[in-house]
Amino acid sequence: SKLEEVETNQQQALSSLQFENQSKSDTIKENSVVIKELTTKISSLESLLKEKENEINNLNSNVKSLSSDTEKIKELESYISNLSTSNHNILNQLDSKDAEIKHCLT
Numbered sequence: 001s002k003l004e005e006v007e008t009n010q011q012q013a014l015s016s017l018q019f020e021n022q023s024k025s026d027t028i029k030e031n032s033v034v035i036k037e038l039t040t041k042i043s044s045l046e047s048l049l050k051e052k053e054n055e056i057n058n059l060n061s062n063v064k065s066l067s068s069d070t071e072k073i074k075e076l077e078s079y080i081s082n083l084s085t086s087n088h089n090i091l092n093q094l095d096s097k098d099a100e101i102k103h104c105l106t
Helices: 002-105
Strands: none
16 A cells, blocks of 8 residues: 555656656747747848948948048139139239220220
């Protein structure tokens, strides 16, 4: 009777351990699926991050190019301004010479 009781207790303990083992095994399988999904999402996010980094690099390059263009435009504006001043001076000289010639002719 005592032996039967021990055997019953051992059987119950074994059943309990088997149930616990199966439960843990199921949890591991579920976690494995979640890990695979997360790994896929991480990989996708890493790819997206690389794309965004490339976009940022391109934008930075465009900003540098625009900055360079702006400097060139400023140089051209200054050159045009100088030409305009020079042309104005030449026109004044021509007007002066024209007046001298008209004065000589009269």
